[in-house]
């Protein structure tokens with residue numbers, strides 16, 4: 266019993282952490298997927314955890330180093346779900362965001378249908394609007410969102426310029442908030458849209474299935490993250506009917522200790538409280 270309790274607490278500590286706000290770092294040289302091309306008359310730009318804090322305005326003539334993203338067709342039928350962990354990576358904002366970001370092959374196999382159901386969002390006025398992106402690396406077992414590195418950016422667009430919503434092929438493929446809007450609601454958020462440049466084909470450079478999702482505060486501080494995991498083989502994924510906001514199925518969770526939301530967190534918090542008395 267005691268060792269079980271200790272193990273549970275150890276698991277909670279491994280995930281839950283208050284990460285003091287890092288200091289901004291001035292970026293003055295090129296950096297792939299962040300600043301692939303130096304703008305003219307450039308004096309550097311502040312970054313936080315590798316990401317640019319305040320983007321430059323839209324530049325309508327900017328195109329990614331590897332060319333614009335291409336519409337992905339013939340996407341195989343498959344669904345990948347990122348289920349947010351029951352303990353936030355960074356407790357800075359005082360709430361735990363829970364829910365899922367799901368991606369399935371779009372209608373006719375073109376693009377990817379993204380369906381988002383979130384609750385427990387922090388105060389919009391204090392920390393929002395919240396950007397979220399597909400990040401390039403998966404979340405390791407310790408739940409550290411910093412380890413996901415930068416945005417998924419197969420075209421090497423970088424993130425200096427604000428995503429041009431009139432020419433989203435020139436935005437970072439992983440910049441979902443840039444292309445489809447940031448999270449601008451308090452408490453809960455739902456969204457459903459097709460992103461034309463993502464792929465469900467594991468052989469495509471635009472394949473998002475082995476990547477992660479990261480949700481940030483307005484200044485790019487990372488609050489929470491989760492890995493996309495493929496939904497059970499042979500399971501029906503007929504799209505429309507699955508987006509009802511019901512409880513995520515526990516077997517699709519992104520990391521070992523990231524199962525039931527809410528109650529498990531309360532339980533662990535309770536145990537911690539008892540131990541500290």
Ligand SMILES: *[C@@H]1O[C@H](CO)[C@@H](O)[C@H](O)[C@H]1NC(C)=O
Nearest residue numbers: 286287288289313482484486
């Ligand atoms: C980013 O936002 C958080 C939360 O509001 C704050 O604590 C932190 O100081 C900010 N960091 C920078 C570099 O502005």
Ligand SMILES: [Cu+2]
Nearest residue numbers: 397398479481
């Ligand atoms: Cu991000």
